[in-house]
Amino acid sequence: MQNNCPVCQGPLTTSVANLFDTRFGIDTEYKITKCVNCGLEQTAPQPDQAELNSLYEQYYNFSGESNTRYTKLRAKFINSFLYRFWLLIDGDISFQQKGGTGKLLDVGCNEGRGLEFFRNHGFVAEGLELNSKAAEVARAKGFTVYGSTLEGFSSGNTYDVIVLSNVLEHSLHPGLMLQHIHRLLNPDGQVWISCPNSRSWLRTVFGRFWINWHVPFHVVHFSPETLRALLKKSQFEISEMRQETPALWVSHSIIARLFAKPGQPTRQLRSAPLVASLILLVRCLFFPLMWLVNLTGRGDCLVVVARKI
Numbered sequence: 001m002q003n004n005c006p007v008c009q010g011p012l013t014t015s016v017a018n019l020f021d022t023r024f025g026i027d028t029e030y031k032i033t034k035c036v037n038c039g040l041e042q043t044a045p046q047p048d049q050a051e052l053n054s055l056y057e058q059y060y061n062f063s064g065e066s067n068t069r070y071t072k073l074r075a076k077f078i079n080s081f082l083y084r085f086w087l088l089i090d091g092d093i094s095f096q097q098k099g100g101t102g103k104l105l106d107v108g109c110n111e112g113r114g115l116e117f118f119r120n121h122g123f124v125a126e127g128l129e130l131n132s133k134a135a136e137v138a139r140a141k142g143f144t145v146y147g148s149t150l151e152g153f154s155s156g157n158t159y160d161v162i163v164l165s166n167v168l169e170h171s172l173h174p175g176l177m178l179q180h181i182h183r184l185l186n187p188d189g190q191v192w193i194s195c196p197n198s199r200s201w202l203r204t205v206f207g208r209f210w211i212n213w214h215v216p217f218h219v220v221h222f223s224p225e226t227l228r229a230l231l232k233k234s235q236f237e238i239s240e241m242r243q244e245t246p247a248l249w250v251s252h253s254i255i256a257r258l259f260a261k262p263g264q265p266t267r268q269l270r271s272a273p274l275v276a277s278l279i280l281l282v283r284c285l286f287f288p289l290m291w292l293v294n295l296t297g298r299g300d301c302l303v304v305v306a307r308k309i
């Protein structure tokens with residue numbers, strides 16, 4: 001467990017108590033601590049890397065599902081005009097609509113869904129993925145995927161863009177992660193980051209059931225201010241910071257609030273009909289509200305483009 005802030009070494013206080021894992025039912029009580037100096041929030045007790053690895057192995061195991069009716073249907077939807085329209089109104093938090101040229105590295109690329117978008121939008125895209133089954137599926141699509149951590153990674157290549165889509169909040173050492181990204185980027189290269197916003201209005205609405213606490217997997221909880229400070233310290237200059245509130249995340253928070261119990265997995269989060277109905281309901285009912293909170297700094301997801309300096 002950390003006794004000081006990993007960014008500024010400041011002392012910590014408790015900001016949220018009595019948290020539990022609302023997804024998989026890991027039977028441990030957690031809390032959120034906040035740095036008195038810089039305001040950075042973290043999960044406590046903090047698992048060490050070995051514990052985290054074994055938790056990922058147990059709960060995040062990608063089954064290697066490919067070429068099934070479900071994955072084919074999903075691929076059809078993702079390649080349709082309907083999906084592009086959906087991203088336009090719901091927000092593109094994974095940079096799937098962003099175009100450009102040059103070499104791009106997607107950190108934690110899973111089975112390569114993001115890589116396909118990046119390749120289609122002009123990049124030479126490569127991935128990093130520790131899960132060997134997921135990496136195999138991505139390689140079968142023709143991508144170069146390295147089975148390495150970012151810290152140990154050196155392909156001899158440098159990149160124009162490195163993508164951290166919902167990755168940084170999982171890191172025990174986010175500052176170190178950004179240092180390695182700095183090392184791997186070309187001069188003027190960009191890092192694209194998305195992560196939950198700890199100042200989200202949904203944190204206020206759902207309290208300890210807010211889905212983005214996601215303890216113990218989310219180790220650090222960034223606000224616009226703390227992410228800005230960490231990027232500055234890591235020698236990046238922010239060129240764009242916006243906020244989105246994906247209807248999927250709102251739906252997951254609603255399901256957690258209704259069904260999650262300590263020590264029990266929340267099966268309803270995996271019910272496709274329930275999740276899809278809630279997504280549509282949330283998007284239709286709360287459209288103006290979600291748009292407004294994104295503009296006032298209380299959106300659920302931070303989306304950042306920063307340039308190496």
Ligand SMILES: [Zn+2]
Nearest residue numbers: 005008035038
């Ligand atoms: Zn601090």
